[in-house]
Amino acid sequence: MAKKNIVPEETAQAVAEAAPVAETAAPAAEVQEPKPAAKRGRKPAAAKAENAEKTEEKKPAAKRGRKPAAAKAENAENTEKKPAAKRGRKPAAAKAEKAEKTEKKPAAKRGRKPAAAKAETVGTAEKKPAAKRGRKPAAAKAETAAPEAKKTSRKKGTSYEEVVAAAKKKFLAANITRIKYPIAVNVELSGSVSGEFYIYVDADNQTIAVEPYRYDNYDVNFRADTDELLAVIKGKKNIYDALAGGLVKVSGITTKAILIIDAAF
Amino acid sequence: MIFCKRINEDLSVREEHEAAHELLFRSIEKLYGISSPRIEKGEHGKPFFPEHPEIFFNISHCRGLVVCGFSDSEIGVDAELIRDHSPRVMDRVFSGSERETVLSSENRNEMFFRFWTLKEALGKCLGTGVFCDMKPYSFELSGERPVCAAVKDKIFFQKIIYEKWVVSVCTHDPKIEFIFEDQ
Incomplete structure (x- = not known):
């Protein structure tokens, strides 16, 4: 069962004198305040873009930043013309082949950086709304999620x-x-x-x-x-x-x- | 068998979850020789191995620690970092005697999480979680092992690890061994 990398409890206890393991004991407490999200932050997803022409978005200085989920866009000409502001949501996808416009992303106060923007031959850009703590919107798979949801x-x-x-x-x-x-x-x-x-x-x-x-x-x-x-x-x-x-x-x-x-x- | 592993305390909740799954897959391979079994989720989101229904498992993660437990019957595991507790949560979830025990304890935070992890382990074992009314499941901590008068067919185990985390287990198996994996 437990083998190479496994240390039996007794061994672990012996090794860690300063950090003993006590069964159902009530040792002195060590109150730990949760760390802010920023400290626990994650690294952003990659922004893949093949043949993107104007995909580069203006990314806000993100205090807690994380990179946004991918924005895949194929044939996203129609989807991206929808003003993000009206929908209050970043557009699901940016799948767009041969798209032309680029997106202007809002300054996010604590912005997580948006997930990667995967775009094959992307071009269209949307104006994304300013998000107070913005995480950029979940991935924008245009062909599936957004249209279906609508x-x-x-x-x-x-x-x-x-x-x-x-x-x-x-x-x-x-x-x-x-x-x-x-x-x-x-x-x-x-x-x-x-x-x-x-x-x-x-x-x-x-x-x-x-x-x-x-x-x-x-x-x-x-x-x-x-x-x-x-x-x-x-x-x-x-x-x-x-x-x-x-x-x-x-x-x-x-x-x-x-x-x-x-x-x- | 309960496997515990310390992890980086700066991981996000999602990354903790991934680390717990890594521990799960590594442990099941060591214990049963099964490589990356498929996982499905039951009605209340409790995960199980559809191809190995005889193996029961449960995972838990918190800041700095991941845990997974295996048994031949239903098992619930919960791990928590001892930190400031919330009186509001205590009011909602704890029984009167549990609240009194916490409030009279010299170390309220630790006592809170001892009760909390027991309730969550029970909820996970039952498959209901802690969002049902958990007040009737009142625990007593004065004995060798935690006891819940309302649940007589289950056995509870609890460990305080490095004076920093509490791990509780709810199972039918009277023999539970805690194993600490090297970092």
């Missing part, structure tokens, strides 16, 4: 923007006075509408932001069925029932998840 949203009468707006309204009203540390929550939507957005609690300034971007270096990740999440946001369903039902799932630092849930619901 399609389904028409059918259901709900759009990605409406989901984010509803979440924003809900979380901006949250009582975060008891939250002492920053909490970064990434929300992955699936079902009738797909996409990602984030919620960020700035405990120092007692502010909360909800923005239509993916947050890679999250503390908590929610994966939710869009309709279920909307029902929760609108008060039609209890959040804990939704969690118990499995249509809303949480991963990451669970204590922080409870704090943000309790603050908002």
Whole structure:
């Protein structure tokens, strides 16, 4: 079973005198404050671009920066002409063959750098909205995600923007006075509408932001069925029932998840 | 069998998750000779090996530590870095006696995470997580092992590692061995 690289507990204890292992003991505590996201930051994804002509985006100085997810774009002429600002979201994809325009990305206060921009023969550029703590938006696979989400949203009468707006309204009203540390929550939507957005609690300034971007270096990740999440946001369903039902799932630092849930619901 | 490994404390949550999976795959190869088994998730997101349903496992990660546990029956594992605790979380999740124990403890943060990891390990073992009502699952820490009166068919183990992390395990297996992998 345990072999070469495995050190039995006793051995580990002997080796680490200064750091003993105690079974069900209650040694002196060592209180550690969570490090800010910046310290735990990740390195950005690569920006692949083949035959890109004007792909280079103006990337904001990102305090917590991370590079954005890729922006693949094939035949993205139409998709990219949609103003990101209106959708409040960075455009899903930038897959574009023979695109011509380039994107101007907004200055992000704590911006994560956007995931890589994979672009085959890219050209089109979009003006991306300024994100306060922006993570650049989840990958922009134009052919699949965005169009599909739009399609389904028409059918259901709900759009990605409406989901984010509803979440924003809900979380901006949250009582975060008891939250002492920053909490970064990434929300992955699936079902009738797909996409990602984030919620960020700035405990120092007692502010909360909800923005239509993916947050890679999250503390908590929610994966939710869009309709279920909307029902929760609108008060039609209890959040804990939704969690118990499995249509809303949480991963990451669970204590922080409870704090943000309790603050908002 | 519980494998523990220290990791860089600057990793993101996502990277911690990846490190936990690396430990999982390395450990299952050592224990069972299985290489990179496929993982699926159950109704509540609990992962399992569809091609090896006889092997039960669970992973956990926190800042600086990843843990994975194996058993021949359901198992739940949770690891937490001891840090400032949240009274609000305690109010929501802990029973009255647990809250009293924490508040009367000289080391509230550690006591909080001892209870918290036990509840999360139980929730992971049951497959429900900690978002159901966990107050009825009240733990008692005064004995040799943690005990939960509401759950009599499970055994709990707990270790405090380097006075910095708490690892709790919920399983049916009375023999659990903790193994610390070299960094």
